[in-house]
Amino acid sequence: MVQYVRGRATTQAHVGLPPGTVEEEHGRGGFYGRASHLYRLNAPTGWTSIDGPLRPHAMDLRSLEDAGDERALPVDVLVNDDVRLGVWARTSPMPFFLRDADGDLTLFVHRGEGLLETDFGPLTYGPGDYLVLPRGTTFRLAPSADTFLLTIATTAGIEPPDKGLLGRHALWDESVVRVPDVDPHDEAGDFELVIRQRGQLTSVRYPFHPLDVVGWKGDLTAFALNALDLKPVSSFSYHLPPSAHTTFVAGNAVICTFVPRPLETAPDALKVPFYHRNIDYDEVIFYHHGDFFSRAGIEPGMLTWHPQGIHHGPHPKAVANAGSKDFTDEIAVMIDTRHPLEATPAGAGVELADYWASWME
Structure with a gap:
């Protein structure tokens, strides 16, 4: 593929920037398609005002810690036709069983411990766990401690990423995945199963316990994976794009996980994310x-949302502090969506109105 070079530019992206410039990546297809790197005299996030819907957003999801609708189900904050992102707070076991018929459901445990009971058997959970439930799985959440979850519902199935040259054992090895063993319930009584499909709820009652599976086989199952079992890829001389931290893919959505890792140490390498206008994807963290080393004023339990079309990149304080750090201790979940997201009333209600202005510090 031909690469053109004009004016003052570096021969290697993210390394040895021309003095007095900042680098911006203008790319297609996430970080996989064609791209150009523009070397600017000013940061493209150095705006003085934004009038319109494409401003960067931040939500304080901690304000939704009582999150639950009339059936104590997850509360969505960002949605499109492919993905529903939300939060779910529970302090006691669900009094019914639940089945999502719209897609796979991935629960990220921000806080809490307990048991996730499923058709395939139970999974214990704790902070930092991804709990993945294939579409149509019957389950019940039974917390033993106050539980707060990030919920990611995808119409496409959750799959591992293509690890390419890294090999199948990179990022996460299949052996660290926790798969449930059967725990059949042979009980009589009155048991309710709630099925969610196209935004509507259907209630089904049984005279026997719904989780009565005595055995199963196959490669489609509920499973758990902890963020600290991930093995990040890093480079001392080159700042890797977020796609290097891909954990799962689901059609028009990608889930990445940032975990503790060393930063670049080469003197001419970028240590903070490069400015970019990821024109084909919305980016949620x-x-x-x-x-989190690229953001100022963001605390655990918060969420940021950068719509496709407007620049985003590190905060000024992060750029100023980059030279003093050689390691980052963050854990964060990034969801990139191919189609634009919309905030629900619940999400808009916990938005930090002045987040877009934080780059002006």
């Missing part, structure tokens, strides 16, 4: 733990 949920902050779980630690000090």
Whole structure:
């Protein structure tokens, strides 16, 4: 593929920027398609005002810690036809069983411990766990401690990423995945199953316990994966794009996980994310733990949302502090969506109105 070079530019992206410039990546297809790197005299986030819907957004999801609708189901904050992102707070076991018929359901445990009971058997959970439920799985959440979840519902199935040259054992090895063993219930009584499909709820009652599976086989099952079992890829001389931290793919959505890792140490390498206008994807980041090195004023339990079309990149304070850090202790979940998201009333209600102005500090 031909690459053109004009004016003052570096021969290697993200390394050895021309003095007095900042680098912006203008790319297609996430970070996989064609791209150009523009070397600017000023940061493209150095705006003085934004009038319109494409401003960067931040939501304080901690304000939704009582999250639950009339049936104590997850509360969505950002949605499109492919993905529903929300939060779910529970302090006691669900009094009914639930089945999502619209897609796979991924629960990220921000806080809490307990048991996720499923058709395939139970899974214990704790902070930092991804709990993945294939479409149509019957389950019940039974917390033993106050539980707060990020919910990611995708119409496409959750799959591992293509690890390419890294090999199948990179990022996460199949052996760290926790798969349930059967725990059949042979009980009589009155048991309710709630099925969610196209935004509507259907209630089905049984005279026997719905989780009565005595055995199963196959490669479609509920499973758990903890963020600290991920093995991040890093480079001392080159700032890797977020796609290097891909954990799952689901059609028009990608789930990435940022976990503690060393930063670049080469003197001419970027240490903070490069400015970019990821024109084909909305970018959402949920902050779980630690000090996220590219953001100022964002705390665990918050979420940021950068719509496709407008620039985003590190905060000025992060750029100023980059030289003093050689390690990051963050844990964060990033969801990129191919089609634009919309905020629900619940999400809009916890938005930090002045987040877009934080780059002006």
